[in-house]
Amino acid sequence: MKRNITGLLICLLFNIVVNDMFSQDKNNESLKKSEWIATNQIGFSTITAKNILKTNALIFEGFIGKEFSLSSKTSLITGLEHLRLKADYIDDSSQEYYLNNYYINVPIYLRLVVSDRNEKINLFVDFGIYGSYLYKSKIENEASNFNVTDKGLGLNGGLAVIIGSRFKLDDNISFSIGLKSKADVFTNSNNENFEFKLTDFYALQLGLGFKF
Numbered sequence: 001m002k003r004n005i006t007g008l009l010i011c012l013l014f015n016i017v018v019n020d021m022f023s024q025d026k027n028n029e030s031l032k033k034s035e036w037i038a039t040n041q042i043g044f045s046t047i048t049a050k051n052i053l054k055t056n057a058l059i060f061e062g063f064i065g066k067e068f069s070l071s072s073k074t075s076l077i078t079g080l081e082h083l084r085l086k087a088d089y090i091d092d093s094s095q096e097y098y099l100n101n102y103y104i105n106v107p108i109y110l111r112l113v114v115s116d117r118n119e120k121i122n123l124f125v126d127f128g129i130y131g132s133y134l135y136k137s138k139i140e141n142e143a144s145n146f147n148v149t150d151k152g153l154g155l156n157g158g159l160a161v162i163i164g165s166r167f168k169l170d171d172n173i174s175f176s177i178g179l180k181s182k183a184d185v186f187t188n189s190n191n192e193n194f195e196f197k198l199t200d201f202y203a204l205q206l207g208l209g210f211k212f
Helices: 002-023
Strands: 033-048 053-069 073-089 094-113 121-142 146-168 175-189 195-212
Touching: 033 073, 033 175, 053 094, 053 195, 073 121, 094 146, 121 175, 121 195, 146 195
Parallel strands: none
Antiparallel strands: 033 053, 033 195, 053 073, 073 094, 094 121, 121 146, 146 175, 175 195
């Protein structure tokens, strides 16, 4: 049932993109410029390591990338993203540990704009996938002087959605605000003891767009 619903949504989005591309004005100069996008996200997530921990975490995320216009209402966005996660948890012996994880992500989003992107204010919805590389994980316990850092812990991948508004300041600069949610769908850890998985990721997003 879930596969059927997912397939139906993909077909619907595909039809929207194709119809909009064929109906757009081919001479619209504003669509010929790609926009650079820089965003910052701050929020919360749940992090799980099977049989070891499940706790809430504070997240800080930054993205820089490029938006490629497909039509007046659709575009593709991709780039590089850095995520830092901070959490604490208590083990079976009542010892408190502090966790810091660092990720490099590569997302790919399809953006659907509710109104024409040439308007001063428009609403957008981003649907996408991402690949995530956990390049560093640090666990500390001050009482026992425990400090372990692991590197190159493996790949994760998942789905993301962003709902927001973009405000055009002029023809070349825009400001955006939105809400982002995502979750890991699969994990592939190089560490048998810690296979981290992110779920229930919710963040406030603030961004700037530039055209050159």
